[in-house]
Amino acid sequence: MKEYDVIVIGGGPAGLAAAESACKAGAKTAVLEREARLGGILKQCVHDGFGLIRFGEKLAGPEYAERYIDLVEALPVDTYTLTFVTEIKKEKDGFAVTCVSREGMLSFRTRALVLATGCRERTAKQVLIQGTRPAGVFTAGTAQNFVNLMGKLPAKRCVILGSGDIGLIMARRLTLEGAEVEGVYEVKPEPSGLTRNIHQCLHDFDIPLHLSHTVTRVFGKDRLTAVEVAEVDDRMRPIKGTERVVECDALILSVGLIPENELAESLGVKLDPSTKGPECDQTYMSTVEGVFSAGNALNVFDLVDYVSECAADAGGNAARMLPSGECVRLEKGKGILSYVPHRIDLAKPSDRVVLFFRSAKDMDRATLRISADGKEVYKKKFAFLRPPEMQRVEIDFSAFGLNAKSKLTVELEEN
Amino acid sequence: MNLKAIAKRVHKIAPSVKVEEHRGCVRLTGELDSWDAIYRCGVAAVSGKSLGVLNDIRLKGFVEEMKKPSLRDRALEGKRPDVLIVGGGIMGCALARELSRLDISVLLIEKANDVGTGASSRNDGCIHPGIDLHRGQLKLHYVLRGNAMYEGLCKELGCDFERWAQTFMFSTKWERYIIAPLMLLKGKLLGVPDMSFKTPAEMRELEPHPPKWLTGAVYMASAGVVSPYKVTIALAENAIENGAEVSLNTVAEGMELKDGRIVSVRTNRGTVYPKIVVNAAGAYSDVIAEMAGDRTFTIHPRKGTDLILDKKKAYYALSSFARSYFAPLPPEAREESHAAVGHTKGGGVMRTVDGNILVGPNAVEQPYREDTSTSLSDVMSIIRKQKVAAEELSAADVITYFSGVRAATYEEDFVVRKGIFTENVIETAGIQSPGITAAPAIACDVRDWVKEMLGAKDKKDFDPVRKHTPRLAGLSPKEREEYIRRDPAYGEIVCRCEEVSKGEIIDALDSPLKVCTVDGIKRRVRPGMGRCQGGFCSPLVVKIIAEHEGMREEDVLKGDEGSFILYGDTKKGGEADK
Amino acid sequence: MELVCIVCPKGCRMSVENGVVTGNTCKKGEAFAKAEETCPMRTVxxxxxxxxxxxxxxxxxxxxxxxxxxxxxxxxxxxxxxxxxxxxxxxxxxxxxxxxxxxxxxxxxxx
Missing domain, CATH: 3.10.530.10 (CPE0013-like)
Known part of the structure; x- marks a missing residue:
């Protein structure tokens, strides 16, 4: 039985940042990682664009990960790789964590937990694609693993469904590696990924983007031979008569990420249906005392820099374990798709709360407004907002004169 | 038989069809342009007095080529097995195991790259109580016997088996007061054990989430559940351990008959000269029977689709339940009309032995024997329909779905018999639902026939217990620790959703029926069966297979021949050559 | 020419006309827009x-x-x-x- 102050589950960018700051805040810290190496999904994200905020440089994913690994390894943080958490039990003043590893079953005890378990990809069946079950249907992350870690080509001529960032990145990546990307199909009328990725991944390589289109069916008994694409109506249902069969050998899906919160749920952590991550206060503590959430498990971010920032806060707070007090819920007003945190704990510092949010739709010139008991207490203007692009603002909630009965709302208004 | 009456019924549907008697069967010939009409003609031709229906009406413009391995070698050339089993579904594998109790040589051929890839892996794994069957049916006879065998069988094979009840739930008062007693009576007459009536209150004790409309239920405690493909594979493995031979990627292409006996069977891997041929060819069992000169039936493929839900939704059902179909469904739940509704119990909601909830199946008649593609309308209609029973069910719960093709005969019964026109053939054909339940019992009868026909003796050293590694995630930490101490690979988790270790995957690669494909490993030890559907683990599984087998990653297949996953290296000057 | 800045994640929407850039919010954006018009540059x-x-x-x-x-x-x-x-x-x-x-x-x- 090993004892820690903070155990971080997951050794990706969130877990590493959380461990670094927990350790720096004086906590005896461990990272449990189920893969053979630290770094998480960044290991396979060989494209650049990471670290502009955190390091002031445009780094490739593995570089960003290794920088954090170096930071953590320079600290007295215990890292356990190929260590898979099978069970967490809430005990008095902490948690018992059971793991399976090559060394056998490992038992830990910790005062606080940071769940930095990342996210998984939605699959073909989850977007109701029909037809046969051939080889050649990959999620973008799986295809990325094959290309960037294994050095193997999973497609020669493919169709990509979904304009999420990984899908766009893979469109460019596969093209550079000599495969043909017939087109990217997006069920929504707007792209799901960052605008810059549409530009540098698709436009640069003349890859067509078909908005309001989806893949309905795959063909091929053994290896995929073709897919059926169709236009969709305003409720995203395929329109009869618009079907078209596209010959290709692979279908690559970038149709959304789902935070992995199975461990959180096993602890009774309440999830927010819009972020699919834990509901948390401004210290990233979930609804279960001592359980913190960080990174894409909390909320799918589009920038790793923000993942690191939020995870570092979560890790530091897990180390400090400030006593909880009365909370004010931040209610969702109009125009907002999702946001964290979900509540302000009045007993914890609230003068520098980072609010991450996404707009519910594309907006040109919008105002973010927070009101307490019907009175506007904060506003900020934005030139344009798009749901795929998460926004970050710092807000001093301590200045709003909140009490346990306050009604706090966050909303977006187009002007 | 009254051919005139049959012809009248058939001609009402399609006047152009020729109706005749052929060796005691009713034969239909001609050409129609609707499969539905062909199917209905077949149904109309059923007569208790004929040997069966030979529905040879062609569907205009329709061709379905049988999926065959391209492999051609002489690996089996000149073999003289005592028994040749054609087909490696649960029927063929149960036969192989039963026959391996005898002191004879057994060869099973299967055209796919693994056993149990057809209907045997594409069903709900329900061990039926038999209530929906009728007296005099072979189905009933074998289901009652097979059901009783399962517990012991699974213990020997090391497969999970749960005797989770099946419940037939009523939504109206009249069903509760009229249908329920009739069902209990029927059960008594059929010999279905352990049936009882449950009030809604009693039901809530057993199923915490019953539908709101529940007025009462008939509870069948003799039902059970298994993983149908795991049982199929385990049967094959134990057969091999006991000396049977399984030849995959092997298809029967023809038979030479002489004086009412099969002399030889031509395969893509050479000609074999068996003493007895057992037909266990599932959806193709009528084709094999025809080849053997012994056909008295026709398979009309009937597709069914099942949905698998995330384990998080396991609370929907602790066992298996279905809404009684006597009262009409609410309008929003009704299916689009399909020719063959009525030949399924209407599907239901059940917990699989692996802890997922499965909903379905439906039933759709189709001309294709091997088309297991799914359609949105089927998936959505199953959700609509089963939402009546599992009221919280939504499309977002679904992690995957699959279709299978039932090998139904027009008589809607199994064909289990010795050859009528050919001396040395045994038919185990038309084995559709509840074939998983029945197969072990059928295999026992066939074993006895073979024993008698060959004058064979029991094998002294037959070992019914299959050697296997238990599912480590299901063990206690202490037991698990012991495995890891023996081999650290048991402590290396490859599939996070299903908690499968590298050691278990390697054991599957070292098993008696070695199938080095991603699907083969998935069926054996479950990596990729969870909510991420292999997104995270499939590259790892490919790598483990490649490493263990000394292959290149691009040579690892998903399933059958041609199902390659990778095209070779991205680098090194275009060696990517597929 | 209308374009989207790829220098940072903000993705400013800019336009460039005869070397005059509008819509940018930083110097880097301006430089990027000018290069796009004449000789687009990329990190690979x-x-x-x-x-x-x-x-x-x-x-x-x-x-x-x-x-x-x-x-x-x-x-x-x-x-x-x-x-x-x-x-x-x-x-x-x-x-x-x-x-x-x-x-x-x-x-x-x-x-």
Missing amino acids: CSTVATSFPSMPVLPVRTDGEIPKSRIGELMRLINGIEVTKKLRRGDVVAASVVGTDVNLIATATIH
Whole structure:
């Protein structure tokens, strides 16, 4: 039985940042990682664009990960790789964590937990694609693993469904590696990924983007031979008569990420249906005392820099374990798709709360407004907002004169 | 038989069809342009007095080529097995195991790259109580016997088996007061054990989430559940351990008959000269029977689709339940009309032995024997329909779905018999639902026939217990620790959703029926069966297979021949050559 | 020319007309827009083969931008490389590629 102050589950960018700051805040810290190496999904994200905020440089994913690994390894943080958490039990003043590893079953005890378990990809069946079950249907992350870690080509001529960032990145990546990307199909009328990725991944390589289109069916008994694409109506249902069969050998899906919160749920952590991550206060503590959430498990971010920032806060707070007090819920007003945190704990510092949010739709010139008991207490203007692009603002909630009965709302208004 | 009456019924549907008697069967010939009409003609031709229906009406413009391995070698050339089993579904594998109790040589051929890839892996794994069957049916006879065998069988094979009840739930008062007693009576007459009536209150004790409309239920405690493909594979493995031979990627292409006996069977891997041929060819069992000169039936493929839900939704059902179909469904739940509704119990909601909830199946008649593609309308209609029973069910719960093709005969019964026109053939054909339940019992009868026909003796050293590694995630930490101490690979988790270790995957690669494909490993030890559907683990599984087998990653297949996953290296000057 | 800035994640929507840039919110954006009009430049990321089975490919990137028109040429170079030394992150894999003073560097350490 090993004892820690903070155990971080997951050794990706969130877990590493959380461990670094927990350790720096004086906590005896461990990272449990189920893969053979630290770094998480960044290991396979060989494209650049990471670290502009955190390091002031445009780094490739593995570089960003290794920088954090170096930071953590320079600290007295215990890292356990190929260590898979099978069970967490809430005990008095902490948690018992059971793991399976090559060394056998490992038992830990910790005062606080940071769940930095990342996210998984939605699959073909989850977007109701029909037809046969051939080889050649990959999620973008799986295809990325094959290309960037294994050095193997999973497609020669493919169709990509979904304009999420990984899908766009893979469109460019596969093209550079000599495969043909017939087109990217997006069920929504707007792209799901960052605008810059549409530009540098698709436009640069003349890859067509078909908005309001989806893949309905795959063909091929053994290896995929073709897919059926169709236009969709305003409720995203395929329109009869618009079907078209596209010959290709692979279908690559970038149709959304789902935070992995199975461990959180096993602890009774309440999830927010819009972020699919834990509901948390401004210290990233979930609804279960001592359980913190960080990174894409909390909320799918589009920038790793923000993942690191939020995870570092979560890790530091897990180390400090400030006593909880009365909370004010931040209610969702109009125009907002999702946001964290979900509540302000009045007993914890609230003068520098980072609010991450996404707009519910594309907006040109919008105002973010927070009101307490019907009175506007904060506003900020934005030139344009798009749901795929998460926004970050710092807000001093301590200045709003909140009490346990306050009604706090966050909303977006187009002007 | 009254051919005139049959012809009248058939001609009402399609006047152009020729109706005749052929060796005691009713034969239909001609050409129609609707499969539905062909199917209905077949149904109309059923007569208790004929040997069966030979529905040879062609569907205009329709061709379905049988999926065959391209492999051609002489690996089996000149073999003289005592028994040749054609087909490696649960029927063929149960036969192989039963026959391996005898002191004879057994060869099973299967055209796919693994056993149990057809209907045997594409069903709900329900061990039926038999209530929906009728007296005099072979189905009933074998289901009652097979059901009783399962517990012991699974213990020997090391497969999970749960005797989770099946419940037939009523939504109206009249069903509760009229249908329920009739069902209990029927059960008594059929010999279905352990049936009882449950009030809604009693039901809530057993199923915490019953539908709101529940007025009462008939509870069948003799039902059970298994993983149908795991049982199929385990049967094959134990057969091999006991000396049977399984030849995959092997298809029967023809038979030479002489004086009412099969002399030889031509395969893509050479000609074999068996003493007895057992037909266990599932959806193709009528084709094999025809080849053997012994056909008295026709398979009309009937597709069914099942949905698998995330384990998080396991609370929907602790066992298996279905809404009684006597009262009409609410309008929003009704299916689009399909020719063959009525030949399924209407599907239901059940917990699989692996802890997922499965909903379905439906039933759709189709001309294709091997088309297991799914359609949105089927998936959505199953959700609509089963939402009546599992009221919280939504499309977002679904992690995957699959279709299978039932090998139904027009008589809607199994064909289990010795050859009528050919001396040395045994038919185990038309084995559709509840074939998983029945197969072990059928295999026992066939074993006895073979024993008698060959004058064979029991094998002294037959070992019914299959050697296997238990599912480590299901063990206690202490037991698990012991495995890891023996081999650290048991402590290396490859599939996070299903908690499968590298050691278990390697054991599957070292098993008696070695199938080095991603699907083969998935069926054996479950990596990729969870909510991420292999997104995270499939590259790892490919790598483990490649490493263990000394292959290149691009040579690892998903399933059958041609199902390659990778095209070779991205680098090194275009060696990517597929 | 209408374009979206790819310098940082903000993705400013800009337009450039005869070297005059509007819609940018920083200097870098202006420079990017001007280059897009005359000679678009890109950082290229990929992988190169290694001789180490534990890491069959090594991620690499250019340590500066190269003309977009030379990406194809660079990829041909990249595809022919095989790394046989245990390189570390930041090590130069190929110096002064495709006639520029830009180097191809490793973005990970071979383990």
